[in-house]
Amino acid sequence: MKMYLFILSLFFCSIMHAQTTITGSVTDSNNLPIPGANVKVSGDNAGTVTDMDGKFSLTATRKPPFTIEVSSVGFGVKKVDVQSENQKIAVKLTDEENKLDEIVVSASRTPERVIESPVTIERMGLQQIKNTTAASYYDGLENLKEVHFNTSSLSFKSINTRGFATVANTRFMQLVDGMDNSSPALNFVLGNLIGVSELDVANVELLPGASSALYGANAFNGILFMNSKSPFTNEGISTYIKYGQTRQNVAGTNDYWDFGMRAAKAFTKHFAAKANFTYLRGTEWIADDRNSVTDGGIGHGVNQNYDGLNLYGDEVTTFINNVGQVSRTGYREKDLTDNKIESVKADFSLHFKPWANDFEIILQSKIGTGNTIYQGANRYALKNFYMNQNKLEVKGKNFFARVYMTTEDAGDSYDMRFAGWNVNALSKSNTNWFTDYATAFQLSSAILGLNANGASNYARAFADTNMSPGLNLTPNTNPLNPSEPRNARFEPGSTQFNNALKTVTANPDLTQGAKFIDHSEIYHSDVNYNFKDIIKFAEIQLGGSARQYVMNSEGTIFTDYDGPIKYNEFGVYGQLTKKFLEERLKFTGSVRYDKSRNFDGFFSPRVSFVYSAGADKRHNFRASYQTGFRNPTTQDQYIGLDLGPFALIGSAPDNLTRFTEIRQNNVNGVTISAQGQEILGADQVTLSGVNAYQNSYTLSSVQAFDAARNSGQTIAASAALLEKATIGLVKPERVQAFELGYRTIVNNDLSVDISGYYNIYNDFLNQARVYTPYYGDANDTSAGSQAVAAINNKDRRVYQIYTNSRTEVKSKGFGVGLSKKVYKDFELGANYNFAEFEFDQSKDPSFIAGFNTPKHRVKASLGNDKLFKNFGFNVNVRWNTEYLWESSFADGMVPENTVLDAQINYAIPKIKSVLKVGANNLGGKDYIQVIGAGQIGRLYFVSLTINP
Template sequence: MRLYLLFLTLFFCSISFAQNSITGVVTDGNGQPVAGANITVVGAKVVAITDFDGSFVLVTTQKPPFSIEVTSVGYVSSKMLVESITQKVKVQLNAEETKLNEIVVSASRAPERVLQSPVTIERMGIREVKSTTAPTFYDGLENLKEVQFNTSSISFKTINTRGFAAVGNTRFMQLVDGMDNSSPALNFVLGNLIGLSDIDVASVELLPGASSALYGANAFNGILFMNSKSPFVYQGVSTYMKYGQTSQDVAGTNDYVDFGLRAATAFSKHFAMKANFNYMRATEWIAADQRSMTGGSIGHDGNQNYDGLNLYGDEASTFITNVGQVSRTGYREQDLTDNKVHSAKADFSLHFKPWENDTEIILQYKLGLGSTIYQGANRYALKDFFMSQIKAEVRGRNFFVRAYRSAEDAGDSYDMRFAGLNVNRAAKSDTNWFTDYAKSFQLSSAVLGLNANDAANYARNFADNNLSPGLPLVPNSNVTNGVLDPREARFAVGSSEYNSALASIVTNPDFTQGAKFIDHSKIYHADANYNFKDMMKFAEIQVGGSARQYEMNSEGTIFTDFDGPIRYSEFGAYAQGSKLFMEDRLKMVASIRYDKSQNFDGKVSPRVSFVYSAGANKIHNFRASYQTGFRNPTTQDQYIGLDLGPYALIGSAPENLVRYSEVLKVSAAAQDPAGLNQPATVTMNGENAYRNAYTKVSVDKFDAEIASGADKLTAAAKLQVADVNLVKPEEVHAFEVGYRTVVNNDLSIDINGYYNIYNNFLNTARVVGPYYGTVGTDFANPETAKTLDALSYRDRRIYQVYTNTEADVSSLGFGVGLSKKVYKDFEVGVNYNYAQLNFDQAEDPGFVTGFNTPKHKVKGSIGNAKLFKNFGFNANVRWNTEYWWESSFADGMIQETTVFDAQINYAIPQLKSVLKLGATNIGGKDYIQVIGSGAIGQQWFASLTINP
């Protein structure tokens, strides 16, 4: 035994004596430390990683001389000969000439170079974050190829790729450190509310197009991965401070402030922790579009049924004899909110490496709190909206297992349309207002002899303000003993009555009197992946899966969950294999995934792709892929039950049709015993919307025929029964080809083309349900004939329903991206994208595709990170053609736009700091990206980033 211990001791001593420690530092061309660089002994598997200050310690059993190789994403690899163990190694890495050689993980869930990715991929690294011309890295994503932004607010921007854009984009997924940061209730991402800060970004990867085979149901149009910095690699206290101003025609010039702090430390090689905090404050891009949503001129003078796009309260409308359709006077959006935007987000994480390998255990908590504007079917002021995520994850070189929970609280958020409606009603009920209008119209016409237009304006002034100069007082709703009641006059904006009414309404969740909505929804999610590459040599095999439960809890203000939270679940599993052939020139990747949602049949999503590397140095890379994607109907598609005033949203889950109901008033004419003899009220539910309705398009044509003098039976020929099926998952078959190359190590070329075929394309349709009668086309049938009376008397309800179209829908597009070093360190880039929708509206006249994408987009950039010592600059330009925007809030044309952004920066190595001065939309006019949202103005900012 003693002899054994002696030999064992000598064995370990010989190992320890044979180990050599090599120290060094890695910097970039500006002398700044490069954290996270890999140092490898050539011909061995020994690896070291640089710390936050660029330093490293490499322990090896080899004796000098030997060579080491230093690599880092975004830099050209460098080799150096180590001749002595006492040698202080100093390595300078030069910036990568082309981004196509950078390493990405998202395309195949395994590390690979962009050049050899089987699908189109865009990437932003630490270097690009530093040089972005936008105020934040997230805003800077708009300059990536294929990316389209839809701006609802200065702090709420939605990313989209390859068509079918929306403010609430449920077709695009966003993962932050592996967590889906979509809103549990809304099912889409709220910009960067709970994302990353500029100083904690390690990398951003974007996959345009379908990715369901690896990432599940919602990776339908694309997916964005945001990965934060490891506290083991990037340590110390970092901070940034930004100040600037925004300028918009409506809002004027206002301050912009942004601050961030990051603290990270590794207490040992086994334990580290990290904390981030960010705060931003600005003034909103005020929405002040006054175009009429009911046709006719802008303003009530000459258009008594005026409904301004960004005015609310004027949606209350009724038909008055001798006048026509009349709406109440509305309030501007800018008067119904304070137009202030702020956000605060923080995250805290603990990191454990229990063994001498790459296994890491992470506990993380993230939260975001903010006020912004969201545009859906209405415009919503999100006030102190709160969202949090908590995660536990174990990951290693070949696997990960994670579970997390997302929860949100709507805070003091409210619907601005209902705020306007109910501020009006707080002053005077709709019944009283329209009664006053009708009586004063008749009296002014008879007594004063005013023409119809002047009488209408006179009547509006009386109904709004109780003013009737030149007319005798007549009995009306707001006269008591011959004295006008001033309390029923319209509230003046800024008055104590107005402020008091608005403050009360935005805290009341009853939409008949208030505007507040409640939301305490949650998502519970778990997923896992294992790569067998170290166990199987013939191919690289991965398997994984996920499970999710939704918990909707709006207390009946959004969903039909008035009797308690609604829950439903889904799960999925996948497998992927990849293999190299033909002397590693041909790479084949194939995967398949199965997903099952509680309310729908299971779906199988296959994907197969090929990459062939031609040329002596394998620099010409051709790729082709076929994959399917699918999208389950969202929680709103299934369970929403929301009265929006002019129409109601009703989800199409079978049980939801009867859960939603409302009591509606029947017109006095229809109650006449000598006529229809209808009851005073009717109760309508989702069955009326999905089973007994006409298409809204055909009802609009019916109304036009009636207005032109046609009788009901003649006009009835225009009516079309709505054929609305309950919603089911939509699918896409995506075909893509592409080519990537690097010529002479300084010219990058990336070309791609795609063709998508959609089955069961999911969107919304507008239908009109009559209060009485059975819809049809046989108007000799008494029950069907009743629907004509209902439509004529305006006894009808407009619904927005969720459904699929049977019509053929497809899209195609292609893109070209070029970048080149042109003179010294100047780099120029340009990319072009084309997108086209193929859909015959005649196949489904009432269906809204919402493609919302310009046919042509061009983006260009020029920059030099080393214009002279420590000084760099970058500039971007974006241009797109005009395109038609469709949404549940409003339709309209988005004009052709050209936007120019630029920044200059100066590095101070002694202080490990960077000063930046930047501006967006330089010299440009205010422009819009979403019909109904505020026009985007100009913004300039100055920042100081300290990153030791």
């Protein structure tokens, strides 16, 4: 027995002495780490894969010398001789580009090949970033399959996938180095205004469709991941400078400048740092749509109630007896802002690796500031806005934990519609203006004999200028305030106009001003652990997140009159991945539970299968079912904003009592009922959100009531048309997403990607307008009720409230993407997307879907990175059918358009530089993507990029 134990101990000792552990890293030709690369010992079963930083540790069962083989999809295989145990291995793989073989992380939170992803995924790597035909890599994302852009400004572009989005796209997430890029108050992404510099971006991954199972609330219609370079693997100073010109029919020809610099240094193997700075300046795509929102022709010369789409102030309108509906003269958008855009971004990070492994601590700070325009319910000029993100992250081979905060300051930003309204009011109050108009109309018609059109033009000229040729009229004085000035309309560009605009845009009271205040914040934490090195039968991940919103608008946007409003939400998730059938079938199952303070908890499951067929596993079929949800935004819950003609009230339970306002009755002291009966009432009433949500009539029924009364119908007949609004408090909207797909690579040069989806939406977040009577019970629609009397006497208030649609909405679509080497190094790519939706309007007549997506889209590209020595080029073309645009600002048809972009680049090896000349919308006409935004013109640019 002793002899047996002795021999056994020698055997184990021999094994222990035979083991060799080697470490190293794997990078590509650009010195970027390659995660998920396979490292194995030739002729042996020993092997491992690289981590997220391209590093590996391999234990072999033999002593050196021996050979290891390193491989990764999209790269050639490389063999390295290992001569000693202490040998440090550094492997650089040569590209064998095939987009479906690239490694991605976002689809399953673990490295995997694109071809094996369980869901549709698009990726832009360094080569695609270099070859983009757009002025920036972010703009170049528009050429990816499934991506649809909504352009509100030259510097503010909103990404959307699979429909149902406006510029303020709260259904799409954007993560920059793991941080949610959304505005804390607005709850949507501000383009790339606080994103990643193109000098620092390592790759971009896009997941179309729902992804709540892994990424939680608001991962509803898609997620964009932008990942930056590590200073440990990408050192040195790099810079770029771009100069170009924008050309638009309205704005003319203007200069365009873009500059960026990156500095990174690994001071030791344990400490590295980097810094980025970018600056962009240009002239806006000026919005100048003069089409009328109201019925009638374009311009007050033919339509006295004209309301131009990009004119503000002419929304103020009233009915004048014997004249009709009349609107004030508005100001053009281009007069209410200087139309200059500016973007300044900077970020700094410190990276610590205290041990000789992949454990890393990152401290990061990002700031963004500047001027731009975005479109929501109105058009907003963001002036000197500021946004800041600070992060602490700890990560390793199989885990990460991060905390970050996002803060913002609206700066000098303002609402251009209110700017137009209140500049007008500073020159002459609405009461006085309409009084002057009515007086001049009646007298010019009676004395001068002008027809209705001539009298309306004469009256407008008098109300605007205080001049009345032929009548010698003088403006009336205001009996309530005789000292009120009766100025003529301030002409754009005049000293009076400029002073008035400055006054209005500095005042946050929207009854007099246009400025909005915002100092809101988000505090967020994420954690994830992958047990693959502990649990062997399957790959299991657990994770979670927690978030706190802090709304701080000083009562100008939210109902935070008595201090900031705070609320929390959290989520936890788990995922299991396992391969079957000789690793041909990959199963992924995950589930997440989320809870927000104002809503019930919600489970989001996802199940997917990927089957790899063929001898080389190149035919990959995938099927998935997943759910998504979107929590109501901070505005959906806590807004309390008086917009003049109506007010916005959020739907959080405590917000209904937080919001109150005092309204003046049309009849003081006593209210006269519709039947002539006197009802004792007060001069003023106090209304709250409770009245709006629980004691209101639907907009359509009040409109029907008014039409009936105007046609002479009795109060009883008219009252029978009133319908009480039954509005439920807002809750999360949900989507169930089914997807099928197929990916393959044919003859190593043809990539095929086909996908189809079917989505079912429930509890679609929606807005509705209701009429709240100043007095009475809306349940009582009898002819003698106080509520009916209030509606009839115009003692009523319009509220826009937030709720969920009762109808079920469905959408479906499919896409095909092809990429092939057609001749030598020429690569041809093409993709097609189809998308449509359906719902039963009769179940919710007031529901507006806002699909805002073309039914058919085609994109194509042709490029050659090695056209001839040091030269490369790329051409992109995009086409889409016309589509209906619906939003709270404006509705209309977006025309069919075709856009051609092109670039040619020249490498200068001696100075490690690339010179690029490009053009966007080459030879095309101005076109729009958003009704109400400026038409997109042409951009020509030349850039020089210098790399270390």
